[in-house]
Amino acid sequence: MYKYLDKVNSPQDIKNMTVDELDLLAKDIRKFLVRSVSQTGGHLASNLGVVELTLALHKVFDSPKDKIVWDVGHQSYVHKIITGRKDNFKNLRQFNGMSGFPKECECEHDIFDTGHSSTSISVAQGLACARDIKKEESDVIAVIGDGSITGGMALEALNHVGYTNTDMIIILNDNEMSIDKNVGGMSRYLSGIIRNSTVNKVKDEVEKILQVSPGGNIISKTANKVKDSIISKFIPQECSFFESIGIKYYGPVDGHNTKEIIEALNKAKSKKGPVLLHVITKKGKGYRYAEEQPDKYHGVSKFDIKSGIKGSNAVSISNQVGQKLSEMANKNENIVAITAAMPSGTGLNIFEKNHPN
Numbered sequence: 001m002y003k004y005l006d007k008v009n010s011p012q013d014i015k016n017m018t019v020d021e022l023d024l025l026a027k028d029i030r031k032f033l034v035r036s037v038s039q040t041g042g043h044l045a046s047n048l049g050v051v052e053l054t055l056a057l058h059k060v061f062d063s064p065k066d067k068i069v070w071d072v073g074h075q076s077y078v079h080k081i082i083t084g085r086k087d088n089f090k091n092l093r094q095f096n097g098m099s100g101f102p103k104e105c106e107c108e109h110d111i112f113d114t115g116h117s118s119t120s121i122s123v124a125q126g127l128a129c130a131r132d133i134k135k136e137e138s139d140v141i142a143v144i145g146d147g148s149i150t151g152g153m154a155l156e157a158l159n160h161v162g163y164t165n166t167d168m169i170i171i172l173n174d175n176e177m178s179i180d181k182n183v184g185g186m187s188r189y190l191s192g193i194i195r196n197s198t199v200n201k202v203k204d205e206v207e208k209i210l211q212v213s214p215g216g217n218i219i220s221k222t223a224n225k226v227k228d229s230i231i232s233k234f235i236p237q238e239c240s241f242f243e244s245i246g247i248k249y250y251g252p253v254d255g256h257n258t259k260e261i262i263e264a265l266n267k268a269k270s271k272k273g274p275v276l277l278h279v280i281t282k283k284g285k286g287y288r289y290a291e292e293q294p295d296k297y298h299g300v301s302k303f304d305i306k307s308g309i310k311g312s313n314a315v316s317i318s319n320q321v322g323q324k325l326s327e328m329a330n331k332n333e334n335i336v337a338i339t340a341a342m343p344s345g346t347g348l349n350i351f352e353k354n355h356p357n
């Protein structure tokens with residue numbers, strides 16, 4: 001039924017695929033995801049956004065020896081498909097069925113029982129430290145969303161990783177959405193980088209020019225210091241946050257360009273110390289309704305693929321909460337509302353509309 005997906009039962013099956021074949025496989029996977037989630041419900045938009053990224057990760061790294069830690073556990077469906085679990089999607093999130101999140105007891109490729117969110121960089125740092133103490137060889141990769149990287153625990157981990165210079169890779173999967181539209185200083189900062197995407201091209205060029213000297217590569221420590229200081233002059237302010245706390249920044253990379261991601265991952269793999277690779281993806285990619293309304297298609301119940309999600313007459317608990325709180329706040333100005341980055345999912349969008357301040 002699926003020309004390319006039917007051939008894939010483990011990460012080994014994609015190792016020899018060409019970029020064109022991977023792109024055709026990505027098409028199959030999107031079709032499979034929409035069909036499957038429309039029948040069971042589940043997380044849709046985020047998974048449609050990480051198809052090429054997940055394929056590239058499994059092509060470049062050797063899971064489970066190399067450890068891929070999914071921060072936002074609801075982004076792991078494609079990983080589950082590639083790691084031999086596509087048949088279990090029939091029972092996704094059902095009693096005795098497959099979990100919607102990574103589960104160590106379910107599969108050796110699931111490294112940590114992630115719920116969501118903001119834990120992956122700490123976990124990856126721990127795994128990388130253990131690897132170094134045991135003198136083992138492997139890559140450790142944390143995949144974190146632009147919403148989740150704003151969580152306190154993620155920021156603590158960045159602080160630590162930069163200081164200890166741990167050899168690991170952080171993939172920042174930036175779809176400019178948390179569950180709803182992302183907000184905050186970090187989000188504004190990352191959008192600035194996306195607008196100024198010349199950052200890395202300039203950096204690469206300077207690095208190339210400096211490495212090809214008439215006598216071969218520049219190898220002395222002093223020469224490297226000179227090189228770093230010249231590079232830093234060329235790097236615009238935008239990427240200085242990660243670099244200045246000790247994490248090499250690469251990107252932004254188009255998260256739907258398989259060739260580009262594979263090249264960037266290989267480059268990140270070859271570097272020593274912590275590297276952050278900024279990958280830009282589109283939440284809902286490939287299914288029109290989900291691209292247009294990624295918040296509505298974040299977590300869904302069963303729906304009809306052709307017509308999309310229809311409004312239901314049933315009043316949800318979240319809506320009732322939003323309505324009731326709004327009424328209470330009409331009479332009591334001491335009532336304020338705080339949402340965990342998901343106003344529509346909690347009904348607080350209703351409160352926000354009635355009490356914008």
Ligand SMILES: Cc1ncc(C[n+]2csc(CCOP(=O)(O)OP(=O)(O)O)c2C)c(N)n1
Pocket residue numbers: 046072075116117144145146147148149175177178179283340341342
């Ligand atoms: C402490 C806490 N705050 C908020 C949430 C709700 N939540 C779960 S994942 C997430 C972030 C999702 O955004 P992102 O990391 O960008 O991933 P995406 O959904 O866009 O794929 C949020 C806000 C939560 N689970 N826990």
